[in-house]
Every structure is written in C-alpha cells, then in structure tokens.
Amino acid sequence: xxxxxxxxxxxxxxxxxxxxxxxxxxxxxxxxxxxxxxxxxxxxxxxxxxxxxxxxxxxxxxxxxxxxxxxxxxxxxxxxxxxxxxxxxxxxxxxxxxxxxxxxxxxxxxxxxxxxxxxxxxxxxxxxxxxxxxxxxxxxxxxxxxxxxxxxxxxxxxxxxxxxxxxxxxxxxxxxxxxxxxxxxxxxxxxxxxxxxxxxxxxxxxxxxxxxxxxxxxxxxxxxxxxxxxxxxxxxxxxxxxxxx
Numbered sequence: 001x002x003x004x005x006x007x008x009x010x011x012x013x014x015x016x017x018x019x020x021x022x023x024x025x026x027x028x029x030x031x032x033x034x035x036x037x038x039x040x041x042x043x044x045x046x047x048x049x050x051x052x053x054x055x056x057x058x059x060x061x062x063x064x065x066x067x068x069x070x071x072x073x074x075x076x077x078x079x080x081x082x083x084x085x086x087x088x089x090x091x092x093x094x095x096x097x098x099x100x101x102x103x104x105x106x107x108x109x110x111x112x113x114x115x116x117x118x119x120x121x122x123x124x125x126x127x128x129x130x131x132x133x134x135x136x137x138x139x140x141x142x143x144x145x146x147x148x149x150x151x152x153x154x155x156x157x158x159x160x161x162x163x164x165x166x167x168x169x170x171x172x173x174x175x176x177x178x179x180x181x182x183x184x185x186x187x188x189x190x191x192x193x194x195x196x197x198x199x200x201x202x203x204x205x206x207x208x209x210x211x212x213x214x215x216x217x218x219x220x221x222x223x224x225x226x227x228x229x230x231x232x233x234x235x236x237x238x239x240x241x242x243x244x245x
Contacts, residue, residue, distance in 0.1 A: 045086050048142070060076045061133075094121060101119045206219040
C-alpha cells in the first residue's frame with residue numbers, strides 16, 4: 001500500500017513541481033515596476049507671489065498626461081512663500097502616467113491654464129537621477145504670467161517680435177504693460193485692462209466670436225491656434241484678469 005501511495009504521489013505532484021520551474025510560463029506572467037520613478041526638482045527665486053494668495057488660480061509644479069489638461073499630480077506654491085527667497089518644489093515617483101512636468105498656472109480643478117516652463121520626460125529616458133528645472137529669478141506676478149504664457153506665445157509674433165509692431169503696439173516683455181495700460185490710440189480707447197468689464201473690452205471682443213472682423217485681422221484664429229487644448233480656460237483667465245482678478 002505504501003508503495004502504491006508513493007507512486008501516486010510522484011505521478012501527481014512531481015509534474016506540478018517541474019511545471020512550476022518552467023521558465024517560459026514564469027517569464028510571461030512576471031511584471032516589474034519602479035518603486036521610485038523619476039523625480040523633477042524645481043528651484044527658483046520668485047517675486048510677485050502675493051498675486052496668488054487667494055482666488056481661483058494658483059502657481060504649481062504639475063505633472064500632466066498627454067491629451068489631458070488635468071494634472072495627475074501637483075505641488076502648489078505655498079501661499080506663505082517669502083519674496084525673493086529661493087523656493088524648492090519636487091514631484092516624485094513620476095511613472096508612465098506623467099509625460100510632462102510643468103511650472104504652470106492651474107485652477108481649482110487642477111486644470112492647466114498657462115504653461116510657464118515645461119520638461120518632457122521622454123527627453124530623459126535613461127535618467128534615474130533627479131531632473132532639475134532651475135529658473136533662476138522669475139517674476140510670477142499676474143501680468144508677468146500673462147506675458148509669459150499668452151503674449152509671448154501668441155501675440156509678439158506680430159506685436160514687437162523681430163521689429164514688427166502691428167498697429168504700433170509692442171507687446172514684448174518690458175513694453176506690453178505700458179502699452180496695455182496707457183493705450184493712446186483712439187481705436188483702442190475701449191480697452192479695459194484692470195478692474196474693468198470684459199464684455200465692453202476691445203481685447204475681449206477681438207478674441208471672441210465676431211472679433212475676426214475687427215481691426216482688419218483675425219485675432220480669434222491666432223489665439224485658438226496656440227491654445228488648441230485649453231482655449232476656453234485661457235479665455236476665462238483673460239476675462240477674469242480684465243475684470244480685476
């Protein structure tokens with residue numbers, strides 16, 4: 001009886017042991033993942049931070065997935081950060097869910113509004129060390145972000161870039177604030193720049209439906225071509241700014 005028992009045990013159990021040692025089956029069902037992922041470390045000395053102490057928008061270091069305007073993760077700039085003091089923000093454990101890390105203006109829903117600086121993780125495929133985003137000294141006041149995120153991206157090609165100043169309007173950094181606040185042209189006398197009314201502002205009119213027929217140039221097309229993924233959010237930000245954000 002014992003002999004029969006041993007024979008049955010060997011016939012039933014041994015094949016299972018050897019099958020478990022078959023490297024083919026194991027390889028197909030083994031998955032590896034990184035426990036740490038990549039890290040992006042942001043450093044900068046910031047001024048103008050008081051503009052973001054309250055309201056619907058904030059400055060953040062945020063990680064985005066391609067095709068989505070919502071941050072997968074973000075580290076918001078602390079509201080108590082002191083002026084002209086170096087700031088360090090980090091995003092850790094960046095896996096395949098994050099394609100870009102951006103220093104950006106985001107809203108309460110963590111939607112991207114304006115990108116101020118971007119790192120594409122695909123540009124660092126073999127980097128295990130910390131990826132550094134060092135911006136030196138940067139002004140993050142409200143208008144400076146609008147300059148960097150909108151005017152520099154969509155406007156200065158015609159207004160000040162390469163010496164071109166359509167309508168005698170220079171919107172390059174260092175000139176645009178005076179231009180927008182102190183517009184002297186009778187044609188632009190309707191502009192309401194700060195604490196105004198977006199609906200009666202010329203800048204708002206030319207960027208919305210019907211604006212393509214104003215000022216002999218289609219400004220609505222310029223904005224929509226530069227902000228394909230978040231045009232509505234950018235336009236809302238402009239309206240909030242005009243209304244006194």
